[in-house]
Amino acid sequence: MIKWSRLVLFLVVVGLLGGLFTTTGQVASNITLGLDLKGGFEILYQVEPLNEGQKVDTTLLAATAQMVEKRVNIGGVTEPEVNVELPDRIRVRIASHDADQEKLRELIGKPAVLTFRDVEGKTMMKGSDLAPGGAAVGYDELKRPLVTVKFKEPKLLEDVTRANLGKPMGIFLDDTMQTNPTIQSVISGGSAQITGNYTQESAQELADLLNSGAMPAKLIEKQVTSVGATLGAMSLEKTLYAGYIGGAFIFLFMLVVYRLPGLVANITLAAFIYLSLLFLDWMDATLTLPGIAGFILGIGMAVDANIITYERIQEEIRSGKTILSAFRAGERRSLVTILDAQVTALIAAVVLYFFGTSSIQGFAIISMLTTIVSIFTNVFASRFLLGLLIRTNLFKKPSWFGVKESEIGEL
Structure with missing residues (x-):
């Protein structure tokens, strides 16, 4: 007996997601781009004490970083990125090609006593x-x-x-x-x-x-890195182009190899991309090239979660089980493997965040975010949607799941 209510629920959920996807461009445009994508410059300072006997500790570094941010704001630049790097460094990122670099460097380096x-x-x-x-x-x-x-x-x-x-x-x-x-x-x-x-x-x-106020410590300029606006725009354009091509191949691969589950995976993958961008916007995070690398890695992790489940379901179908029984057994037996991989990725990202430099920390933050989102979208949400379709009793043939009739009973 065909259960139309489950099909209607599936279509309603997909329709709601489709409505959200129409705002993707607006959400993406709100995300702050780093200097390697937007253009700008980066200055690395070494902090030294002003007075003999004064020590460079976390309190002095925090106070100096706060003063540096005030100085940059005085120069007419909003939302600078000022990061403390232990034991005695402060990194300043100005993602603006309009900012006067020499003027800002003079403002930051001036003790103002x-x-x-x-x-x-x-x-x-x-x-x-x-x-x-x-x-x-x-x-x-x-x-x-x-x-x-x-x-x-x-x-x-x-x-x-x-x-x-x-x-x-x-x-x-x-x-x-x-x-x-x-x-x-x-x-x-x-x-x-x-x-x-x-x-x-x-x-x-x-x-x-x-x-x-006066600068609480002496700043020694150690390194200045500039990225032109044209180069930043080119990096962003090429990165997005590569992402579109890679995404298209992933969507096509999932449809061809896994058929109906692949369709569900593509829907939840789109939801994963949208939610990740939305959280980046809500966090007011700055997206850099290492961050995009972490985002792409997250897409791979999300797809991998689906592939592990679907391969397990195919194995259960080949063993002679019904579609519903294969789905139940496949999702149950693959869950531990998926969660183990996701937790391992989270641990690695946390370690990178606490022990890495600023660019590595950006990669780590995006990796943590995308891992958490993928657990929701491509583990639990994809299983929910696929379960709805299977329970409609419309898709009982193994071919809907990428399994040939001749393969059943081989295991």
Whole structure:
């Protein structure tokens, strides 16, 4: 007896999946591309302590990485990728071909230590004495941009200006003098001005730099890698082209060799690709060439899970069992092998993530994601859909499962 309700349920599920697949392009376009696909540059810094006796530990590395990210944002670049690499490295990735590389490198490498010095070069006040967010852009009488600074303790500024009344006081950013005004009167309001040949943009940049604070450690630039926008686009285009060709062969192979189960495998494989892209979008992950390699490996793992099950089902059919009995025995006996392979892949990906460098970690994250998704789509979902079709009683011939009548009873 044909069970049409199961066929209808199968078609409804496939229809819902088909509706989701129409949004694949939108989901894929939301995924952030790495610099090797989009173009940009990568800088590797070695972190060294500023003061004698200071140690480079995880706390200092984290604080320095946070400051580096602030500096990159000041340069007008959003969502930089700043990674700490133990024991003493920080890797900065800027996936933008429009970013000014030289300007950003100068911003990141600048300690930005603000000091107020007397005529003998003695430091009277520091940038750390500024109030939070105390630097801002102002204008003089001729509407020329300048930077105003406000101190946490107005009394400090008052005492310093009183002690140096009538004397010049240099205002230095790192070791570069910004201005050298003569103190004409005691400043009691807690505010001062840094004047110079500033434009609106450079004054705002200096104010942002002072508000972000000084770099807590010294950065030594060890390596700079640049990828042009054209080269990145070419890499992405060739990778996608290879993926389309490989995917087409996989879909064709599954249909030709496994027939009905192959059709189900292709449906769940499409669901696997869609869900993996969707999770990448939700995670706000950056997709790089190593990540795409992990994605392709995940497709192979997903297909392999189906092949193991379907080969087992074919063996059970050849032994003389009915289609439903062969399906039940095949899915049961193949499950342990599949889960063992998936768990092994997960363990390998976890090890790569914790002990690998940044690019290897990207590969590992994608591998973990695709392995977990494939367990859901190409193990349990594919068995559910194939079970629906078999239980409709419409597909009782062994040929639907890639088995010839002459092969039955050979085992």
